[in-house]
Amino acid sequence: MNPPNTENIYLPKLAVLDRVVDDIPEVKTFYWRFEDPAEQAKFKHFRPGQFAQVSLFGVGEFPASLPPSPTEEETFFTIRQVGSCTSALHQLKPRDKFAVRGPYGNGFPMEEYEGRNLTFVAGGIGLIPLRSCIVYALQNRAKYGRIQVFYGAKTPGELMYLTDLRAWEKGGAMECHLTVDRAANGWDGHVGVVGSLFKKSGVDMPVDNTTAFVCGPPVMFRFVIKDLLALGFKENHIMSTLERYMKCGVGKCGHCCIGVAYICVDGPVFTYEQIKKLGEDI
């Protein structure tokens, strides 16, 4: 749940870095916990799809998705190094301190999808915000129908969470279909844009009673939406998370406002139907 509203919404709490794991080039996963166990316990009630504000004092603060599912033990971020704050985080070593506040945003309404098939479509680091949702669904396996992941990256070396994906696939709890734009070093899998996986032979994609989750760069998003609509997906059964430059995360600074929505409080999760009605290009 969101923090009680008497709290100082801008005040982050100290966190300690436990370990850092390389994922793909420029992207690392940072396992951390709050210094104060009470904060950690409070924070653990986040929902899949929510995000947190990460502080590197002296450099700044930035929004980061919560890739773990609340059902998992550890809390972590997976961060691509793009600028000053993300670089500062990348330089931290285990036991170093930084600060976190949150969780923020609406998150995915996981209860609403119960009894439905879940289809995840991700491009590049778009898998980060969907990871939480996938793990949550797998850990509540009986509540959901078929679970499929379609995931694409530029090259095989840029496919992230690969060990996780392989592990989840084992035992048949979900199907995972991977693709790359350019094959390299022995890749014998599919080559092509993510949408091309939908029609690959051997792929049987349910449409009825299915919710699709789409996350990735804007170009990929536009093409995948087109494909899904053509397959017969309803606009209100296509979910996505939007990303905007954010400063506060709590609906006050104005930076993330698109059309009538403040992404940080009204989102970041929206249905495609809502995205179309925001009144501004995404």
Next chain:
Amino acid sequence: MKARLIDSGNVLKIVDLLRARGREVIAPFCGRGRDSYFDTVTDENRAQVRLHLPNPYYPPKRFVFPHIERLMRVHGKNGAMTIEPACEAPPRAIFGIRSCDVAGLWHLDRFYLGRDYRDVYYERRRKNLFLVNMVCTDPAQDIGNDCFCLCADTGPAAREHFDLQLMDLGDGQFMAVAGTAAGEELFSEPIFRKGTGACVERRRAILAEVRKRFGTTTSWFTATVRYVSQGTILEKTWEEIGNRCLECGGCTYVCPACTCFTVSDRQVGPEEVERVRIWDSCGLSGFTRMAGGFNPRRAVHDRRNRRFFRKLAQYFIQRELAVACVGCGRCAAVCHGDIGMPSIVEMIRRAAPEPPKNEPAQH
């Protein structure tokens, strides 16, 4: 609401009373020419406080939402790091705040204290703020060419959200109206005396007259709100507006109803960092730029569009109970491209709109 009379010569004693109650009192002063500004009243400048003068361009919102505000200080490095929230909310009063600016503060209240989260920095300052509203009655001094509070329904006399309201009755007396218990408490002071029915009548007559003395600036929000909300304004109209924007951000900084800010960290000592928030403007090109240089609002007119969409869309009006414009006319006065609120409203109203889009454009 209780009302009292006070002699013109005693009006500044209200400032003294508030100071004696431990408040820092902010009041308007005249600079050179048309210039006027809010400043803290001291023993030295008290005599220069003006009752009738042009409303300062630099709005009083900075007393609840400073242009730079410290949010926290962080001491130490990795080993022993502490985060200490900053909190400066001295008991203050603004003497002589105009009705439009009172409405502006109310707008900020709904924004910063409404919805999911309350902004505690704003809240602390706001709770400690006492408002002495001055009704604009002098057409030569108080009312500017660009004022259109009549269109925004915020003035010339605020109906609520002040602690005390003063109005010059023009006969050597002011009428004081209490809007809160804290305002009413002042009436126990001997400078106030009971009013008469004739004074109430006189107040009404003056207001009726003042309403006729406004200039030609008007802002017909209704049609524009409809076009903005329906998304039927032609791209060409936004472009024309955008072409006139110099991207100085001035309109947002002078606006008593604009709320945007950015956050920045600065090193203040060898092992000390402070985090501040700073007024920001949706008109500036960096406002929405994202990682990788992608900027969803690339063109100037997209950003101009943003400011007016945010202020005029039906969705926000319903949520915030009013357009996010209080009719103070400041943006009209400071804009070099003449695209303040009244001009925009007029340009949009006059341009032929597109037929309503029932189906939003396909992506």
